[in-house]
Structures are given as structure tokens and as C-alpha cells.
Amino acid sequence: DIQMTQSPSTLSAFVGDRVTITCRASQTISTWLAWYQQKPGKAPELLIYKASSLQIGVPSRFSGSGSGTEFTLTIISLQPDDFATYYCQQYNSYPRTFGQGTKLEIK
Amino acid sequence: EVQLVESGGGLVQPGGSLRLSCAASGFIFSTYSLNWVRQAPGKGLEWVSYISGSGSTIYYADSVKGRFTFSRDNAKNSLYLQMDSLRAEDTAIYYCARGYSAYDVWGQGTLVTVSS
Numbered sequence: 641d642i643q644m645t646q647s648p649s650t651l652s653a654f655v656g657d658r659v660t661i662t663c664r665a666s667q668t669i670s671t672w673l674a675w676y677q678q679k680p681g682k683a684p685e686l687l688i689y690k691a692s693s694l695q696i697g698v699p700s701r702f703s704g705s706g707s708g709t710e711f712t713l714t715i716i717s718l719q720p721d722d723f724a725t726y727y728c729q730q731y732n733s734y735p736r737t738f739g740q741g742t743k744l745e746i747k
Numbered sequence: 748e749v750q751l752v753e754s755g756g757g758l759v760q761p762g763g764s765l766r767l768s769c770a771a772s773g774f775i776f777s778t779y780s781l782n783w784v785r786q787a788p789g790k791g792l793e794w795v796s797y798i799s800g801s802g803s804t805i806y807y808a809d810s811v812k813g814r815f816t817f818s819r820d821n822a823k824n825s826l827y828l829q830m831d832s833l834r835a836e837d838t839a840i841y842y843c844a845r846g847y848s849a850y851d852v853w854g855q856g857t858l859v860t861v862s863s
Contacts (some may be wrong), residue, residue, distance in 0.1 A: 674849035676792075683842055683856055684784075684792065689849035727792055731848045734806045736782075736794040 642666050642730050646739035652747040657718045661742045663711040663728035672732040675704055675713045678741075679724045687726075688713065720746070749773035749852050751843050756857030763833050763861070769826040769843035769854055777801070777821040780847040783828050785839035786856075795841070796828065811837075833861045 643666035653659050663673065671691035676684035686695045688704035691711055701716045715722055723746045728739040755767040769781070783795040796817040797806040805817050816829040826843055838861045844850035 672848065676850075678792075683853035684850075685853070686849055686851050689851075695849075695851065729792070729794075729849070734797070735808050736797075738792040738794070741791045 641735055642669060642733060642737050644728055644730055644737050644739040646726075646728055646742050648742060649740065650743045650745060652745045653718055654747045655718055655720055658714065658716045659718060659744065661713045661726055661728075661744075663706075663713070663739050665709045665711075665730055665732075668708045669730045669732035671707045672730060673704075673706070673711050674729045674731065675702075676727045676729065677722075677724045678727065684727065715744075718744075749845075751845065751852055751854035753841060753843055753854040753857040756841065756859045758860045758862065759833055760863050761834060761861055764829070764831045765833065765859060767828040767830065767841055767857060767859070769828075771824045771826070771845075774845075774852075776824040779845050781819065781826055782844045782846070782850060783817065783826075784842045784844050784850070784853075785837075785859075786842070787836075787839045790839075793839075797847075798826070799847075830859070833859075835861050837861050 645664045647662045673691045675688040678684040692704045703714050725741045725743045727741050750772045752770045759765050782797045798817050802819045814832045818827045840856040842856045843854045845852040
């Protein structure tokens with residue numbers, strides 16, 4: 641199974657900041673990676689697919705990059721609505737696996 | 748509106764069974780692969796199972812293989828997850844999610860609690 645490791649697990653930031661979340665795969669997954677945002681009590685929502693493609697309707701302050709085993713999600717100019725938990729997921733092979741999540745907290 | 752709506756969750760004793768359903772609307776159901784993803788209380792996301800559009804290909808996580816059965820009825824635009832031999836560690840919110848690759852549509856989830 642491919643293990644996905646996110647860092648950091650928790651991130652504190654101010655409104656207006658730029659933040660980066662890292663996701664590492666235990667083996668190469670090309671660009672078969674997605675990022676999701678989840679707010680408390682809600683289902684996850686797709687932000688980024690194929691490592692860097694922005695899902696329709698997602699604000700352009702979100703961006704993704706990377707390939708192989710190293711990936712990043714960057715949010716520029718944080719908005720109050722962005723404080724949530726973020727997950728990466730690989731879809732290179734089965735079983736599909738998620739990172740453990742990064743909780744983005746307001747400072 | 749594209750929508751997935753889960754139902755069937757509840758409280759069940761260890762060793763018991765439960766059948767979850769997921770009703771789809773707003774898209775051509777038979778052309779999409781679907782999945783079950785679960786989330787234990789306060790924990791992260793865990794992929795559980797996948798089914799192709801025709802239902803001919805199904806995959807399971809090792810943690811549920813042999814105990815859970817995923818099926819679909821394309822005439823009814825519905826998915827089903829038959830869960831047998833339930834364990835305490837199966838306690839979670841169960842989401843159905845659309846997609847073979849990234850999951851672009853999710854239901855609101857249904858809570859399954861396995862406890863005596």
C-alpha cells in the first residue's frame with residue numbers, strides 16, 4: 641500500500657497569510673494526487689486534482705504542485721473560510737490512501 | 748443538482764449487520780464509478796470500497812474485505828453497502844463519493860456506531 645504523509649499536522653496562521661502544506665508518498669505516484677478541504681461536521685470537498693488542476697468553483701488562491709513523491713498545497717492570502725482540515729489522497733493504485741490531515745487554525 | 752444522499756446508519760451490536768444506501772441524482776449514474784469512504788470519530792479519511800459504473804469491478808480495503816459487500820442498482824440510481832460481522836473499529840461516518848480518480852461529489856454521510 642502507498643503511505644501518504646502530510647506535514648505539518650497542525651498549522652496556525654493569520655488571515656492574509658500564505659501557507660503551504662506538504663504531502664509525501666511512500667512511492668512514486670506521478671501526478672495522481674488530489675487535495676480535499678473538510679470543515680467540521682461536513683463532507684470533504686475536492687480542491688485540486690492531478691496534483692495541480694483546480695477543481696471548478698475553487699478560488700484561485702488555492703494551488704497545488706509536485707510530482708513523483710513530493711507535493712504541496714499552497715493557499716495565498718488566507719481567508720476566514722479557509723480554516724479547515726486538508727487531506728491529500730493518492731489515486732495511483734488501490735487501495736486509495738489519504739494523508740492523516742493538516743488542521744489549519746486561525747492565529 | 749448533482750447529489751448523493753446516504754442513509755441506513757445507526758447503532759448495531761458487535762457481530763451484527765447493517766445495510767447502507769446511497770441515492771444519486773443529477774447525473775448519468777451508470778457512467779460513474781463510486782466509492783465508500785469512512786471517517787472514525789475525530790480521525791482522518793479511510794477509503795473503504797470502489798465500484799465501477801457497470802458494477803463489474805469492485806475493490807475493497809483489507810480492513811473490510813470478506814465482511815462488506817458493495818453493490819449498485821443502476822435502474823434505481825442507488826448504491827448499497829452490506830456490512831456484516833461489524834466490529835467496534837467500524838464505527839465511523841460513511842460517505843459515498845463519486846469518481847474513479849479524484850472524488851468530485853460527496854454525500855453528507857451516515858453515522859454507523861458499533862457498540863454493545
